Amino acid sequence: MGTRPTGPEEKNMIGYQSRLKLKTHNTFKVGFILFVGEFDDEPLRAKLIREVDTHGILHEFVNKTRKEVIDKLTCVLEKRLTEYLKQIQEELNRYSPPTGNAASSLCEVNAILRRLKQAERYPEDLTENDDENGIEHLDVNRVLQRFSESLLYHELDGNVLNVVTNDQGIKEEIEAGLLEAGFENLHLVITVEDHLSISELSETGEPLHGAKFVYVNEGVDAFHSNQSFATTGSLMFTSQNHEMVAVTCRHALEQVDTCYTLIDNEVVKLGEEMAQQNNNMEKLHDDIAVVLIDEETRPIISEKCEKLLIDDFGHPSPAQMSLQDLSVGDIVHKRGAKTGLTTGIVKNVEAKIYGRFVLPSTVIHIAGRDFKPFAEKGDSGSLVFQHTLSLEKDSLNVFAMVQGKTTIPNVGDRIICFPMKKGCETLIQNIPNLQDLQFYDS
Structure with a gap:
């Protein structure tokens, strides 16, 4: 058994172990630098850009007012989180249809992405076109509206549509309606109940x-x-x-x-x-x-x-x-x-x-x-x-x-x-x- 290093040697060892740990858990492969100040000096600005581009580091320039700095940092963080979550989303979408923990995780990722897009400083507004589930939910609801009197509950989670109905013969009609609307890849789960228990x-x-x-x-x-x-x-x-x-x-x-x-x-x-x-x-x-x-x-x-x-x-x-x-x-x-x-x-x-x-x-x-x-x-x-x-x-x-x-x-x-x-x-x-x-x- 070796002796425990002390002094500078110990600090270097701890630093090395920390770097190993950070490298293992580092989510973002490319760093980011925010230059804060007045950059009227074009040669200096160009030199800074060349230097960070050499190392593949993303960068932004911003004036030194508090509001602009906070706005820019917030946008950068939101964009990077979004990129990371979309990578996770792609991985989870490989499960078709997602079940168990994968379905639960995908639901949470989609919810967090939606919340990020609702932020005030997000560079793009949340619209139904880029909302991950907006259009699909609307279209599925339109199909189900014609059966509303027979439906006790419905919930669309990813590509799984859960329907609870009090009509035994409604399944084929719903399936036909979904196919006609172009939802051939939707996984339909129908349960027949007389009523839902509510407490x-x-x-x-x-x-x-x-x-x-x-x-x-x-x-x-x-x-x-x-x-x-x-x-x-x-x-x-x-x-x-x-x-x-x-x-x-x-x-x-x-x-x-x-x-x-x-x-x-x-x-x-x-x-x-x-x-x-x-x-x-x-x-x-x-x-x-x-x-x-x-x-x-x-x-x-x-x-x-x-x-x-x-x-x-x-x-x-x-x-x-x-x-x-x-x-x-x-x-x-x-x-x-x-x-x-x-x-x-x-x-x-x-x-x-x-x-x-x-x-x-x-x-x-x-x-x-x-x-x-x-x-x-x-x-x-x-x-x-x-x-x-x-x-x-x-x-x-x-x-x-x-x-x-x-x-x-x-x-x-x-x-x-x-x-x-x-x-x-x-x-x-x-x-x-x-x-x-x-x-x-x-």
Whole structure:
């Protein structure tokens, strides 16, 4: 056994081992140099270009303003990540059709590529033409529309189309329609079920975004062990009356109108539901409620609790209601009382009658990543969000609220959500004197 090197020799050995490790895991074969400064000296600029070209190094020149440097670095990083992900995508596409881990990995790669193309500084806009799945999803949906009354669910994942129907004889008709539309390479999996089982997630949490709330106050120990609870989606306020409220799912408050939460290891009355006189729960997005924060609790919240939403890095962040809609392939996050922070991928968005509701509305289906559930019982009321991708302002876009869960044959669990902007429209229509709802920004 040799002796351990010391001094400069040791440092050289460590450096050599580090270089070996980096070389083994180096994803990008070609480096990049960003020259920052004022380059009015053309001979100097030309000399720099010749030098880096000799070594095959990519380069850019940029003025020394902070904004330009950040913009350029961001674009460079996004482009290089995109190139790397597309290489992985090509490898995964060799599995036809992708199954198991390959299918799951391809789904995540496609979702990340889509998110990169949505970035503010990305050099090219995201369009349906370069969206990996956009056109195909639209065309497949057009074919399936003629069978909408018989379809319980459908999901296109790569070149595998999973369909759940209540009509035994519909398979040949769908296959013929897909062939006629030019989808001869699509792998169709059809399951026949009388209905889909749907469970709302207000059963079996800390202040306040994603906080647990219960329906009875039996002390701290009972609060922790209580298995009948839901999630406080977020604190919000009404600008006209400056009232503090919390949003959640309405089905979580159907049996009671008062709820309690834990603040500073003490059970306190969070508040009571604000009555919705004309909300008959006819549409999925009618399943939303606001709890008016109790006057005695409000000072405690102001002193002890974070009123901002917590992002996926655990940092308090300002938020706003997104005016955009989620699309298939989008990556999203939520923070719930049961499962905490989770990340998911939007698998399907459709307008239909769902569960106990009697009128069509937008239904968003989300699957968890890495074989982890996106939500479980106790997560009803969680808010579904994304980062804005702005370089100048770190904030969140809120898209939807978690409502329930269904299990799709051959696919697995899908979390049911509805658009948050539609839910807020329901609240404003049905609560007297409620004109708007806003997130806290400080």
